[in-house]
Amino acid sequence: MRRPSRLVPAALALVLMLALAPPANAHLMTTGFGPFYDGLTHLFLTPEDLLQVIAIALLAGLRGARSGRFAVFALPAAWLAGNVAGALALPHGAPFVVTAAVTIALGALVAVGAPLPPEAVAGLAIAVGLLDGARNGGDLATARASVLVAIGAACALFVTLSLLGGQVVSIRAPWARVVVRVGGSWIAAIGLLMFGWSLRGV
Amino acid sequence: MRRALACLGSLALAVPAPALAHVRGGEAIGLVSGLQHPVSGLDHVLAMVAVGLWGAQLGAPAIWLLPVTFPMVMAFGGMLGLVGVKLPGIEIGIACSAIALGVAVFLELRPSLCAAAVLIGFFAIFHGHAHGTELPPGADGLLYSIGFVIATGTLHAFGITIGLVHRWPAGRTALRSAGAVVALAGVAFLWRALAGGGV
Numbered sequence: 001m002r003r004p005s006r007l008v009p010a011a012l013a014l015v016l017m018l019a020l021a022p023p024a025n026a027h028l029m030t031t032g033f034g035p036f037y038d039g040l041t042h043l044f045l046t047p048e049d050l051l052q053v054i055a056i057a058l059l060a061g062l063r064g065a066r067s068g069r070f071a072v073f074a075l076p077a078a079w080l081a082g083n084v085a086g087a088l089a090l091p092h093g094a095p096f097v098v099t100a101a102v103t104i105a106l107g108a109l110v111a112v113g114a115p116l117p118p119e120a121v122a123g124l125a126i127a128v129g130l131l132d133g134a135r136n137g138g139d140l141a142t143a144r145a146s147v148l149v150a151i152g153a154a155c156a157l158f159v160t161l162s163l164l165g166g167q168v169v170s171i172r173a174p175w176a177r178v179v180v181r182v183g184g185s186w187i188a189a190i191g192l193l194m195f196g197w198s199l200r201g202v
Numbered sequence: 203m204r205r206a207l208a209c210l211g212s213l214a215l216a217v218p219a220p221a222l223a224h225v226r227g228g229e230a231i232g233l234v235s236g237l238q239h240p241v242s243g244l245d246h247v248l249a250m251v252a253v254g255l256w257g258a259q260l261g262a263p264a265i266w267l268l269p270v271t272f273p274m275v276m277a278f279g280g281m282l283g284l285v286g287v288k289l290p291g292i293e294i295g296i297a298c299s300a301i302a303l304g305v306a307v308f309l310e311l312r313p314s315l316c317a318a319a320v321l322i323g324f325f326a327i328f329h330g331h332a333h334g335t336e337l338p339p340g341a342d343g344l345l346y347s348i349g350f351v352i353a354t355g356t357l358h359a360f361g362i363t364i365g366l367v368h369r370w371p372a373g374r375t376a377l378r379s380a381g382a383v384v385a386l387a388g389v390a391f392l393w394r395a396l397a398g399g400g401v
Contacts, residue, residue: 199285
C-alpha cells in the first residue's frame with residue numbers, strides 16, 4: 001500500500017486553520033471608477049499582501065527569467081483560485097500570524113539569495129497566491145463585491161510582478177543585486193514585527 | 203430670498219445624507235510615525251549611521267552584511283518588545299551601541315565578519331525593543347513597522363554613502379573623526395541614561 005504523502009496532513013492543517021480563523025478586517029476602497037479599478041487599487045492598499053508580492057517578485061527576479069515567467073502567471077492564477085475558495089468555503093482566510101510568518105520566510109529567502117530552482121519559486125508563488133486569495137475572497141464575498149474586483153486585483157498582481165520582477169531579472173551589477181537582497185531583509189524585518197503585532201493582538 | 207436660501211442651507215445641513223466613507227484611523231499616522239521615530243532621537247541616528255560607516259570601512263562583504271543583519275535583529279528586538287518581553291537597561295544598551303560603534307569606526311577595528319555581525323546584532327536588539335514598544339496611540343502597527351524599518355535602512359544607506367570617502371586618505375581621517383564624535387556622543391547618552399535610571 002502506498003504511504004500517504006506528508007503533504008496530506010499539511011494540507012488538512014491548512015484547511016482547518018483557514019476554516020477556524022477569526023474574521024479578517026481587510027477593506028475595499030471605492031475609487032469611483034468601478035469595481036475593476038477598486039480591485040486594481042486593493043493590492044496597493046493592503047500592505048501585508050503587497051509585501052509578499054514584492055518578495056516573490058524579488059525572489060523570482062534574482063533567480064532569473066524562467067523563474068520570473070513562472071511567478072508572473074502562477075501567483076495571479078493561484079490568487080484567483082484561492083479567491084474563489086475563500087468566497088465559497090473559507091470565509092475568514094488564514095490568520096494574520098500565518099501571513100506574518102510567510103512574509104518572514106519570503107524576505108529571508110531574498111536576503112540570503114536562496115538558490116531555488118524555478119519550480120520551487122513557482123510553488124512559493126502558488127502558495128502565497130492561495131493564502132492571500134483565500135483571505136481576500138472571504139472579505140470580498142462578505143462585502144458582496146463584484147467579480148470584477150477580483151479580476152482587477154489579479155491584474156494588479158500580474159503588473160506588479162511583471163514590472164518589478166523584470167527589473168530585477170535585468171540587473172547585472174553585483175552591488176545592485178545586493179541592494180535587492182537588502183530589500184529582502186527589510187521585508188523579513190517587517191514580517192517579524194507583523195508577527196509581534198499579531199501575537200500582541202493589535 | 204436670502205432668508206429662504208439660509209433656511210434651505212440650514213435644513214440641508216441638519217438633515218444630511220448618511221456618509222458612506224469609513225474612517226480607518228491610523229494609517230497615515232502609523233507610516234509617518236514609523237518614518238519619524240528612528241530619526242527623532244540622536245542616539246538612534248548616530249548608531250544607525252555608524253553601522254553604515256563601519257560597514258563602509260570594512261568593505262565587502264561587511265558593507266552589505268551589517269545593514270542586512272541590523273534591521274532583521276532589530277525587528278526581532280521589536281517583536282520581543284511587542285509581545286511584552288522586558289529587557290533591562292534599554293537606554294544604556296543604546297548608549298553603549300553608540301560608544302562601541304564609534305570606537306570601532308575611530309580605531310578602524312577589523313574583527314572577523316561573524317564577530318562584527320554578532321556585535322551589531324546584539325545592539326540592534328536594544329534599538330528594536332525601544333522602537334517596538336513605542337507605537338503612538340491610534341497608529342496602524344503594520345505601517346508603523348514598515349515606516350521604521352525603511353527609515354532605519356535609509357540611515358544605514360546614508361552612513362554607507364558617507365563611508366565611501368574611506369577610499370581617500372583625507373576621507374579616512376574624516377571617518378575616524380566622525381567615529382570619535384559618535385563615541386563621545388555615546389558617552390553623553392550613557393551619562394544621561396545612568397542619571398535618568400537607565401530604563
